[in-house]
Amino acid sequence: MAHEIILHHYWTSPFSEKIRLVFGLKKLAWRSVEIPNMMPKPDLLPLTGGYRKTPVMQIGADIFCDTQIIIRELERRFPSPSVFPHGKGLPYSLALWADRIFFMPTVGVVFGELGDSIPEEFKKDRAAMSGGAFSTDAMKTMAPFAKDQFRAHAAFIAEQLADGRDFVQGAEPTIADVHCYLNIWFAKSFVPQVANALLDEFPNVTAWAARVAEIGHGTVTPMEPKEALGIAKEAAPAAQRADDRFEPRGLSPGDRVTVAADDYGRDPIAGEIVFTNAHEIAIRREDAQVGEVVVHFPRAGFVVSKA
Ligand SMILES: N[C@@H](CCC(=O)N[C@@H](CS)C(=O)NCC(=O)O)C(=O)O
Structure with a gap:
């Protein structure tokens, strides 16, 4: 069964507005989990492993942090209509x-x-x-x-x-x-x-x-935060292990790393590499509340360090 798209966001968040508009452009149906606009975020951090910024997208047990990677994943999963008709x-x-x-x-x-x-x-x-x-x-x-x-x-x-x-x-x-x-x-x-x-x-x-x-936000239905945590716990991550032949530093699947934004909200997220490429890093982590999840980050603007 395909999992629903869940956006963890708040309505006054400008970065979230980007993603809501992509839902509008792609005419997607999505579930809205409202998160606090400041710490603590007790129903978000079990999913992300410490990433606290807004928005975060969840599809089953895959968690996408930062709008760069959220947009990339939406285009990958829902290619038509493309939001990149003139090159990417x-x-x-x-x-x-x-x-x-x-x-x-x-x-x-x-x-x-x-x-x-x-x-x-x-x-x-x-x-x-x-x-x-x-x-x-x-x-x-x-x-x-x-x-x-x-x-x-x-x-x-x-x-x-x-x-x-x-x-x-x-x-x-x-x-x-x-x-x-x-x-x-x-x-x-x-x-x-x-x-x-x-x-x-x-x-x-x-x-x-x-x-x-006027593009609008697609079709939104609210969801309680606890339901989203339950969905992550029930689901298995979709991310598949893959080698990165051109990885310049010798990082490989299975390595323990931390990933952190290089601008603000730099909290490091720890996990084990599932895959890397020039655009994305996906790391696996375990959490008492949500079980096994894979957290996805962009590469541009993020620092990966060996744990
Ligand atoms: N690079 C991030 C930036 C996200 C960001 O700065 N979001 C703001 C809200 S729009 C934020 O996280 N503020 C702190 C918070 O919500 O706790 C992205 O593209 O998603």
């Missing part, structure tokens, strides 16, 4: 522009503006997640610089749409729209007045963002 490499690399280079100033714009209204416990959580780098006071000071950067990155989107096309790669929406939309959605949802003022210059971006919003 450039859109995959565009994700890193959106998720890192454009995201950081957008965080500055949003939290520089919301500043004092942010609950203390949220500030503490984000400071811990970023190794101390999250400070709303600093972001207030830096807001003008963050706005400059936001403007420059939004201008790239405006330029791409300048010939009057409806979507960034042409007449139809693709994954590239999803990447371009991340920070526009984030700013527009959290600080609409500031975002609209910054986007005044780019009416074609505002009009395009409305078209992207």
Whole structure:
């Protein structure tokens, strides 16, 4: 039996919005498990082995951490309609522009503006997640610089749409729209007045963002967190052991490693390699609550260390 797609997310999470839009583009049915927007996350960490960021996708006993690998897996399992009609490499690399280079100033714009209204416990959580780098006071000071950067990155989107096309790669929406939309959605949802003022210059971006919003989220049905844990426990992981002939460091299936993000939320996840390739690493772990699971990560932006 095919397992359902479960997304562990919260509705205000901008990275989760990317995945919800991919569900929309592929017209998928999915189950929504709502997770807290800060630690602790007692019903998520048994699945991931310590990865705490949002979103996480679960299919049976396979767990996908980070939107890069979630998108890759959705395209692999549900190839039609493809969200990559014009080639894959450039859109995959565009994700890193959106998720890192454009995201950081957008965080500055949003939290520089919301500043004092942010609950203390949220500030503490984000400071811990970023190794101390999250400070709303600093972001207030830096807001003008963050706005400059936001403007420059939004201008790239405006330029791409300048010939009057409806979507960034042409007449139809693709994954590239999803990447371009991340920070526009984030700013527009959290600080609409500031975002609209910054986007005044780019009416074609505002009009395009409305078209992207219309893609929708596919068909969503809620699920209780405990049901998702039960599904992982009952299921066997689908990931198959495979050799990686070009692996440059001598890592092989069976090796014990840790995998950690190299930006923020760097908690290392320990397990035994099932397979690696240039795009993905999958590691097997055992957990008292969920039994045997395989956790999948992207390679770009993640550090693999021998345990
Ligand atoms: N590189 C990650 C970034 C994910 C990310 O930063 N998510 C934010 C929320 S949108 C987060 O995890 N915040 C902390 C939390 O939710 O606990 C991805 O692409 O999935």
